[in-house]
Amino acid sequence: MKTMTATTGIALTLIGAAPAFAVGGSFHCDRPPMMEVMEQVDGSSALQSIVNQYLVRWEARNATEQCQAYADGRPYDIGCMNGRRDWPAILASVPEDYFGRSNESLAATVREEKRKGNGLREALAYCRSVGAIK
Template sequence: MKTIATASMGVTVALSLVGTAPAFAVGGSFHCDRPPIMEVMEQVDGSSALQSIVNQYLVRWEARNATEQCQAYADGRPYDISCMNGRRDWPAILASVPKDYFGRSNESLAAAVRDEKRKGNGLREAMAYCRSVGAIK
């Protein structure tokens, strides 16, 4: 496990929690007690800016996964609406992050962090869809 400055970790954790309200499902919940950014920090060596960017890609992956699970629910197929901690497809998530972001400093990634956040992550839309089909409250 790597060491990271407490202040930097606090900012990173706070950034990861913005806009992520728990989503409760009929048969489960996407809510996790442990913030997903903690898993990001375990998976990604690098600056807090890089971890923030990877977190955006993680949330995009989770939004796609949630949409798929809620579609399965709506179709009457087996579904798994539960916390994804420890079950994320890290090779796929990391492969989706532009390679030139890795190994760069916080300062050199500042604009990329802003750009990635502006792109959005699709989580609100995914949760709205899940609510619309009755998969979550």
Template sequence: MTMNSTLTAAAAAAVAALILAAPMAHATGGSWQCENQMDMDHEVARSISGSNNALYQILMKTRENWDIAYKRAQCEAYAEGRPYEISCLNGRRDWDAIKAMVPEEYFGMSNDALYPRFLAIQSNREQSVAMVEYCRDVGAIE
């Protein structure tokens, strides 16, 4: 083997070692899954809505909207290299912001009066699916 071929072989081995030592490109951001599936935030929403089940259900749907927007923002931060936190949201939600998203007059309405409003709230399944796909595409979640 000549000196040039020895150097070329050594260089190739060094490059191969660097490639093998480099971290694999995969999702490193985290997961939104919670170890404890018991969501204590339901208790917070229940305390805001009292015994009014329709208001409670409206708060839960509003919480879903807040969750989608929050998760999307965290995945955007991940994609842009800014600080992010992708982890279980239980106990970390901004209930003041969630409550502010519900029309103020709803808090004085009866269960019967609110029920049609609850039924009118559209499912956010498409937004949720789009958020998850975006987060996966940028590598923030698996």
């Protein structure tokens, strides 16, 4: 049941990251970003879920930066980030004491990290407001 709960949480996180189509591209990836998390992070599914939250926060900041560049008339790169994420920066942003812990010991942390949000909706709303994506 605990594995199912973690899996459900991961699925809901991925569903929340709905595709956003850009004038010159799309932030949508055919391959779910969680697959990249699983390749980068050994450990419990709870840890992977937490790292996914930090990944989405990184993507939200990146999307905002790219849409700001679009709005300013500067070069921008609106596209799938699979294979192009700054994994050292993403992993460095995750508190060190989360690594190596069990699903049970991270359960409350997963809930807290999700409660904090990831900024993706706000980033996509900004991108829509400047016309960078539809």
